[in-house]
Amino acid sequence: MRIDFFAKTDVGRVRKENQDYFGYLEESGFFIVCDGMGGGAAGDFASRAAVEVALKAFEKLSIDEISEVLGDSAKGVPGEALRPLACIRLANRALFNFSDKFHRLSGMGTTIVAVLYNKDTNILHMFHVGDSRVYRLRRGLLDQLTKDHSKVTELIEQGKMREEDVKTAEIQSMITRALGIHEKVKIDYRAEFVLPDDNIMLCSDGLVSELEDGDIKDIMLANKDSVRESTERLISSANEAGGKDNDTVITMRFLPDDKAQAASQYSGDMVGNVVTVPEETQKQSAVEDKILKSIISAARVKVPKSAREKSIISNPLYLGSALALIIFAVVLSLSKLGTKQPDTELLDLTGKVAGIALEVRAPKKEYISAFKAAEDRIDRLEMIQDWYSKKDELTVPMKNVTVIIKQGGVEKLRVNTNGKDFIEIKLNSGSYEFVVEYDGYKVVKDSLEFKESVGINVEMSDVLKPILLVMLPE
Template identity: 35%
Template sequence: MKGLKMYAMTDVGIRRKHNEDSVGITPSHGIAVLADGMGGHNAGEVASAMAVNIISEKIKEEILSIPAARIDEKTGFAGESILTRDAIRFANDSIYSTAQNRPECKGMGTTVLVAVFYADRITAAHVGDSRMYRQRNGNLTHVTEDHSVIHEQVRRGLVSASDARNSIIRNLVTRALGVAPGVDPDIVEDTVIPGDLYLMCSDGLTDVVPDEVIGQTLSRYDNDLKKAATALIRLANEAGGPDNTSVILIKKPQKSGLFSRLLGKG
């Protein structure tokens, strides 16, 4: 997507000794991938790095050859969404095989969140509790829904969102990459309009920083992705930094005033 701006940042946090998160962006192809190696499992950093590298390369290799407006007859999804789904499944098989064949990697896994921007559209696909938000006209909304035990309890009204951040089960995911022979990512398609700002993040941010504070921070640094990312990670660390924190910000800039006037909109 022409004119798309991307920025990625990851931080080890305050309490962890090493970083099991991985991030990758390919602005030229509209690709962003974020993965959070499963805490408490061996070689989580290996799993997250594999997810980011495999998925990014797989999509990059094929996305430019997809015919415009191709729709899959069985699913109703765009061709870019099918490519993204298949890339995630391919990465899952690779990580699972590595975990089975390398003793030092046994039990490893990772969440993954993938965004692919094309024309005026976005495909977001995820497995686990790494999350995507969209800020449009100052309003922050969720693009994805966590695959976690605590999110299911919040959805059912059993606990509040504020209580969920302090729950001892908040990190229990119901779906992850690399822990089973197959996986089904959730896929969301959406229209992107000028001015939209998308945030992809690991739960190192969302476990300790409320949505309203995330939204206020994005509004404050709306036109400076580096400052916005730095501020979000600083907030997570000021809240104790209990986990690795990763963010990717993607912005579709507003049309300039001159360009709008030339279109008769100024």
């Protein structure tokens, strides 16, 4: 069978950086989705480096090298699935080594979910670490083919949490396995037969944190004949539901071709069962380090400049100065304990703040013209999504836009944009209506509706909530 597929990643509606990454080798039938974690550029680097290392290793590893990396640890895994397993191990080792070498990357990691389709055996091989998922839509039924490596999954299996409580659980994003966190890694493997018209979907947890499985099923079923429309609609629906995280989706549809299908050598008990490949031995880790030198060079993995800058911890003089400043600050704080402080200052000590960082932008003229000329709804939706995810490249800040902030129908604040920077607006927690006024322009969202106002929820957080509004001429 042949594969029709479409892949896309989106930053979402809240976060400024996209720490998801995907990649594939179409001719080999190898597809990957990663969801990075870590402060600064660490999460973005983790997911990107994992994909790049895994793909390059898939292309370059020899049979002997695969055998050295895996040894006899992959019992129960067929030979054709050994190459991706070795690639994922190498990706884990590469990330761990990077975080060990560069202090600013310390603690970074990424989930990974990957599939390999073998046309000769008609088998889909699945590999995963973390909570990114594989779904299958077959004859109107949706099945999750991977099990999340997460704390909530453990609690549900132990009967300590109900599935309906997952969406509101504070630990819902706490995963129990990831690449790069530890020197060694356990990988789950599963194989499944593929049938004509099967739809397979890989995704990061940003999608499933916003959409229930029933929603995913309805969207995939309604768009089962178009992998592009299915992917686009899944991501736009997650954004419409809140878009609190990055979303990445690869949708694949398996179509019969003219070639005769060879009889599969797989017996029934070789598919559908999960095999957990154990951590590598110390000897295998040493082999990985040796192989990675050429793989990382060939993949041209580049460590972010910010991560290569020296930490003050590596310089005793800087470290001593920092400690002196900390001691001074503590003494100063103690000296003020006897003075009654206003309540607002006491609240500030928590480090939390309520408010938004507002940007109002418009597409560049050439993109506005392209939008007006586009007749296809999907093309227009994709343009809007690109404006929000690539704002610095495709849009410009708007000047003299009046934003009226209302709560309960009562005006609380009125601001004008300066056409340069975002506006910091501190508000109390709650729900607000933002009325945006600029002659001839209105706010445009994924629904393709032009709106004069948008609803925004404000909560206490570590940083001001970033809000981007893109406006178009009516």
